Amino acid sequence: VAFLVAYQQNKQLIGDKGLLPCKLYLQSVKRYFKGKIGLDALSFAPTIIWFLEWSDMDGILDGISVLGLMISAFVLVTGCANMILMALLWILYLSLVNVGQIWYSFGWESQLLETGFLGIFLCPLWTLSRLPSSTPPSRIVIWGFRWLLFRIMLGAGLIKIRGDRCWRELTCMDYHYETQPVPNPIAYFMHRSPWWFHRFETLFNHFIELVVPFFVFLGRRMCIVHGVLQILFQ
Template identity: 35%
Template sequence: MAGTLPDWLDWWASTDYDVARTVLQRGFGALYALAFWGALRQFRPLLGEHGLQPVPAFVARTRWRDGPSLFRWHYSDRLLVAAAWCGVLLGASIVVGLPQAGPWWVPALVFLALWWLYLSLVNVGQTFYAFGWETLLCEAGLLVAFLGSGAVPVPLVMIFAVRWLLFRLELGAGLIKWRGDTAWRDLTALSYHQETQPLPGPFSWHAHHLPRWWHRFEVAGTHVSQLIVPWLLFLPQPFPSVAGVVFVLTQGWLVVTGNFAWLNWATIVLALGVVDDGTWAWLGGLLGLSDGAAPAPSAAVAAAPVPLAFVLVVGVLALLLLVLSVRPALNLASRHQRMNASFEPFRLVNAYGAFGSVTRQRDEITVEGTLADRPGPDDWVEYGFRAKPGRLDRRPPQVAPYHLRLDWLMWFLPLGHPGRWFTVFLRRLLEADAPTLRLLRHDPFDGRRPTAVRAVLHRYRYTTPEERRRTGDWWVRESLHLAVEPVRLDGGRLRGTP
């Protein structure tokens, strides 16, 4: 069923956001492909049948309404692999533009499949999927699903929905900082953050050693970009485009100075998605890539009849999102603001935020093992994780937008967030479980079973520039105490060493 829109619905379709639609669709297609690729590499040892938090056990003690998921009907590692490969291939198809070449409902169905498959992972992922960027990927995927294809104009209401998501993402992060920690209010937060963030990047050491006045300027700039600039999204163009450019610049700095999975990249894609075609043309002219004139809308698309079904589906979705936005909006205004919260199980409209508090010191759990029956102080050797600090002379690596879930969870342990998963992790090391060992960068025993393992709490700090020149190290650390006394497998059970 198709027909041209009546005059009173002229506002519904826009020819000013063709570039934005392309960026949003292909950008989130790429992020979905990356997220599912990460599931292929990490989900089974973390959450599979023999994982640290097995999905079958979780599903058995929870209900469907707690978190709808494909895997509540049945979970097997084989089904997980099939679902993840589907996600990779569907995301890749969006990146190369295959679904967008068809009718509007083709990219819609592809993104809905991506949304449902990833929601299925998140809703059974427990601690290992309890991050704000998981929910962000779900919500953004649903919005991008209804931007249409190249055969129809962009529905303006979905661009407004993207702005509303970006507004909650940025303002939520700004408010949680302002309300949560005096270090953000007295402009000292970034004097600590580069050193104590979960997974520092290769330039975090350098950023930490920038002058104190620069760190205060960074915090002030953060408050401006997250508390003031988001309001520009509700004004006519070019103000939303200006806001989008500001967000791209600030998120780009975070990309350079840390590893926050795909959070910054998803925000950048959303920010580019609020920039209209005229601004893109102006930027192209400024960079010498075009003549600076706004591109003329495609005559074929502008004249093509808009399917009434598309209008109705988008309208119903917009009304649903409007109703579901009430609680997230109230959350922004609340003194007891919740960070990275969902208010319904399908994660359609959510609350966001990041780093409501900043740790002042960096404590790390290091895991050690031994082959000795009666180990002495020199018999313990350290397991190497892929990104979290370990060896003092190892420069922090760049891993984002890839997400190393085990390394992130290790950061939370010294902060008072213990989990039974860590006990299971120690057991898997004692068993020399190959899938678990593949989550690590270095197994000091080359696949052999250690006789015992233990966990040690260390305090880390960056070297000073002088210490770095003298030793070549990036870190200095001191041992505080044993976090977990030595344990061994005894008859299949964990026991303390004699």
């Protein structure tokens, strides 16, 4: 989905005639580091675009998106992957995020990259066959995913508590449906719910984001409860 979205919108956002052309961005980074594409420039903006010809940036952006789309579709459809394919997907998307500027500054981009990086270590090194049951993925990787999910949800709850007093006063849902960016067919009816229902919605949000994340550390059954609640919440 991320690569498909990139293919649909990157030319308009960061292409040759985009709102914030990534070629200009990379040129400014290059000037900042005295015209050299060295370790400093690579660490500031890690992207494989540094090593490509910039005369057709639209083609480069499309090429990265299409290649990522093809590989990820193969993994999705066949259920087969290895560390090489997963690492390549991570490098391709990292290359887009690091030239995407404000268009790729939303927190989900870095979280998708972190998820993808952990995904590299779930797979065999080069074979596309499934891992034998006698050699499951490392517990370190599994706990890495759990820690990531814990941080995402707890952070979402804490930023609300700190960011706006309506979350502390339980009034945010009074007007949420008037301003939500992607309303759904029942949003109108939810908005017209009684005041006590809106208070319940806000409390339930706090429960899901501030309490339920801790379930991931309380054993398998609570992990399952955690998963079901998070999926229903989304």
